[in-house]
Amino acid sequence: MTVATRQFRTHVERNLDVLGAEPGRTAVLHKDRRFSAGELRGLVYRMARALLAQGVRRGQVVTLLSGNLPETIAARYAANLIGCPVNHLYNKLSAEVQTTIVRDVETQVLVVDTAYAARAAEITGRAPVAHVLTLGPSDIGRSLLDLAAEESAEPFPGLARPEDICTIRHTGGTTGHPKAICTSFGQVPAQDDAIPGWAGPVRYLLCTTLAHAGGTMADHALRSGGSVRLLEDFDAAMVLATIERDRITHTFMLPPLLYQLVDHPDSVGTDTSSLTHIWYGGCQSSPARIADALRRFGPVLNQFYGQNEAGGISRLSAEDHDPDRPELLRSAGKALDGVEIAIRDEAGDDLPRGEHGEICVRSSGIMQGYWKQPELTAEVLRDGWLHTGDVGYLDEEGYLTIVDRLKDMIVVVGGHVYTTELEDLLNSHPQVRQTAVFGVPDANRMERVHAAVVREPGGDLDQQALRDMVRAARGPMYEPERVLFVGMLPLTDAGKPDKKLLRRQVESEPAAA
Structure with missing residues (x-):
């Protein structure tokens, strides 16, 4: 091992250092439980020793099947501390997709929240897998908490090396074969440092899953010396009440969740003056709805665009949210500092400003590749540039x-329909709250434009009125063949509109008026 390798310290060790500096302060809150910085730090070292005692070794994959718990954070840190990739x-x-992922990444340890014990048994x-460890009493495996209680909380140097895989994140997975995206320990600091705005007494609210970007931002909050309040799932009323009660300063959500927050009846009467940063991203946002959020919450909105394959790419700052x-x-x-962006055509040539093409990115935060899929990796990583698949x-x-x-x-016949452009237009209607536009193939395998629309309560908006508006504004090519009015858009685990589910629903049903 070289001197440089011995001096390398992971993001987990940096966080543990911060936790150790003020062990008595509150670090994580979940329901009525409070974990001090010292308690969380001690649990990480105990869990890490417990994993080693079970025979788990550097490089073996630890998969988490767990909700938003303090113990989940500790288990993730513990696995990374001993050099294990975390998935x-x-x-x-679905159980089928989860099983595929567990098998594909050669999981050695499955750490299970007891709320998911039945699913873990199915998987x-x-x-x-070699080891099933639980975050509480259960019949499906040994309790990692009990094993950790028998170990020392004394610090020890991390075992990870810069080139080791730190995280394995999956893209897709609702249909088809999910792709496993690998990021090394050496790349994480570059990705972390790309997100500014974490100075001061941060009180961060996690209201999305720890498995997505919200979990990364929880790491930022802890590294800043702040605290993290964990909610088990997104509920607009609960989020608003928590912001007011806990004087939350930072939070992250996907745009559809932000719209739910704005539209909730409690929003107007809730004191949200403590907020300094609402980070949003993960899917396309509607300018009309972001303007609504800006009027409601003030100059605290920050958009973050990134991908698991690329890390952070660009940021629309609070100052750029200019009415x-x-x-x-x-x-x-x-573009974020250290990130290069190019717009390229199908031949890979750079396009001039203003022309549409594929977004390509080069930075130190780009993934190592897809887990054991060199051909797929070579398709998207070319000459140091990541081809994002975004236009x-x-x-x-x-x-x-x-x-x-x-x-x-x-x-479609005559050209291309950009779904986000049509969503922006539909969202501009005063009786529309949210939309999701998607294509559905007909009997001849030609795609037809469909839109799922959430209406304002009490309105009389009908399908033909929206179709007429689109035809007048964008022409017949953009006019939806069918508009489905829904009470709420289905969302993925991460909080994105689940267009694959909507498409399947349309394909399995007769085309009702």
């Missing part, structure tokens, strides 16, 4: 606008 399952995926019945420049609300901001353009000031995902772009 955190989305809890709402391990199909894909046996006098509404066109900026359509953009994803400017967009750069303007003369360097603001990046995302137009669509290549796979979501609807190919």
